[in-house]
Amino acid sequence: MQDMGALGTPLMYAFREREKIIDLFEALTGARMMCNYMRFGGCRVDFPEGWLAAAQKVVDEFPKFLDEYESLLSSNEIIIARSQGVGILSQELAVNAGVTGPVLRAAGVNYDIRKVDKYGIYDRFSFRVPLGDHGDTYDRYMIRMLEMRESIKILQQALKDIPAGPIIDPKAKLRGFRPKAGEAYGRIEAPKGELGFYLISDGGPNPFRYRVRPPSFINLTVLEDMCLGNTIADAVIILGSVDIVLGEVDR
Amino acid sequence: MLGEGIIKGMVETARNCLGSYVSKDRLTTLQYPEERAPQFPNARQFPFLVYDGDDWEKGLRCVSCQICEKECPPKCIYIVKSKDKRVDYKGQQQFYPATFNIDISVCMSCQICVEVCPFESIKMDNEFELSNTDRFGGLLVHKNQLAKSNDHYRKVHPQDAAESDAALAAEVAKVQAKAKADAEAKAKAAAAKAAPAATPQPSPAAAK
Ligand code: SF4
Numbered sequence A: 001m002q003d004m005g006a007l008g009t010p011l012m013y014a015f016r017e018r019e020k021i022i023d024l025f026e027a028l029t030g031a032r033m034m035c036n037y038m039r040f041g042g043c044r045v046d047f048p049e050g051w052l053a054a055a056q057k058v059v060d061e062f063p064k065f066l067d068e069y070e071s072l073l074s075s076n077e078i079i080i081a082r083s084q085g086v087g088i089l090s091q092e093l094a095v096n097a098g099v100t101g102p103v104l105r106a107a108g109v110n111y112d113i114r115k116v117d118k119y120g121i122y123d124r125f126s127f128r129v130p131l132g133d134h135g136d137t138y139d140r141y142m143i144r145m146l147e148m149r150e151s152i153k154i155l156q157q158a159l160k161d162i163p164a165g166p167i168i169d170p171k172a173k174l175r176g177f178r179p180k181a182g183e184a185y186g187r188i189e190a191p192k193g194e195l196g197f198y199l200i201s202d203g204g205p206n207p208f209r210y211r212v213r214p215p216s217f218i219n220l221t222v223l224e225d226m227c228l229g230n231t232i233a234d235a236v237i238i239l240g241s242v243d244i245v246l247g248e249v250d251r
Numbered sequence B: 001m002l003g004e005g006i007i008k009g010m011v012e013t014a015r016n017c018l019g020s021y022v023s024k025d026r027l028t029t030l031q032y033p034e035e036r037a038p039q040f041p042n043a044r045q046f047p048f049l050v051y052d053g054d055d056w057e058k059g060l061r062c063v064s065c066q067i068c069e070k071e072c073p074p075k076c077i078y079i080v081k082s083k084d085k086r087v088d089y090k091g092q093q094q095f096y097p098a099t100f101n102i103d104i105s106v107c108m109s110c111q112i113c114v115e116v117c118p119f120e121s122i123k124m125d126n127e128f129e130l131s132n133t134d135r136f137g138g139l140l141v142h143k144n145q146l147a148k149s150n151d152h153y154r155k156v157h158p159q160d161a162a163e164s165d166a167a168l169a170a171e172v173a174k175v176q177a178k179a180k181a182d183a184e185a186k187a188k189a190a191a192a193k194a195a196p197a198a199t200p201q202p203s204p205a206a207a208k
């Protein structure tokens, strides 16, 4: 969005909310970004006192921020003029290119791994998967807005049901174990798309082969097709709407 | 009406701008460095080495086992093991690090070195004002800069420090108990040795 000249205000408002979320991370794990919190069989530390209440507060207040954010952008004429009908991605191409995540759903393909695989405890939550019908930049923006609202719903349900108890399976081994020879693929619905990890073990302590399926990298491959026929100024917006993380792309 | 959306956005901006003068919630920035946000109790930045006692060089707990060097994901720890040994806090002969460098421009504050260290000797600090004009040398911190006293650790992470102190005390107690048991066993063995020495040696043929 900031590529369209909405650089200051919406971005700073988003940062304000992001700060609250990151503060929660820091209070729990000690670090803002490199949380290093998950472990095989559980997680590293328990909640500090009052953390759940603080998290609940952030989750409760978030829809208000989303309303604010949308009133800044969603009906803004400049945004509409510059993004509707720009960078159209057809369903067919999206599926063929292996695009996943919000970019795929904005093209109207109903594919969310949380629904398809029902991994983890996602079958216990009721949430909807927003879909776009034009596959243009505005749809991709709108999908993300709607998905944030759905995520808030999931978080509300999760915070209500979170059980008390041990945080880690005492039998789980963190280091120096040898998985059986074989291969495995695990995938999750990350914010950018399907994040998959493929591992081959030959029975040793280190993986024989290890490969990450990076959603941003694969979503970026359709950039050229989306840009063709648009102006150069639009290319920037289209790139922004794919929402890449360069750490994933640089490989 | 054209422009309605833009006006709506402007109203929102104005509400936040004016609101920041009356409501604390809308004012989200701090005038750093005069004002500081409070740090979280388990905030972590970069590792440091704990020492006991007054002399940092003698009191370093690190025994230069190099486990952290191996486990560090970006490989930013560099250790050279000492040639000689010295007495550590448990009263045992141990190596010590002749060189212990951490490149904090590479360190990603993951805390893995802390978790793998079996000797409670490397811990996370919460010092974050580390900006430096020397990009390479200034961010490569050496043993003398890394060494911080146990009191410092108690101050930055009181709860963890208490746990680590307890673990160390238990460890020392165990070692002392073991030493005592060893001494007793030795005494017993000596006594036992003294006893068969008195009895005549069986001939080799009989033993077979
Ligand atoms: S915190 Fe992580 S990156 Fe930094 S020195 Fe320790 S193991 Fe290495």
Ligand code: SF4
Residues within 6 Å of the ligand: B061, B062, B063, B064, B065, B066, B067, B068, B069, B079, B116, B117, B118, B119, B120, B121, B122
């Ligand atoms: S800090 Fe701990 S793990 Fe690292 S070399 Fe010293 S004793 Fe070993």
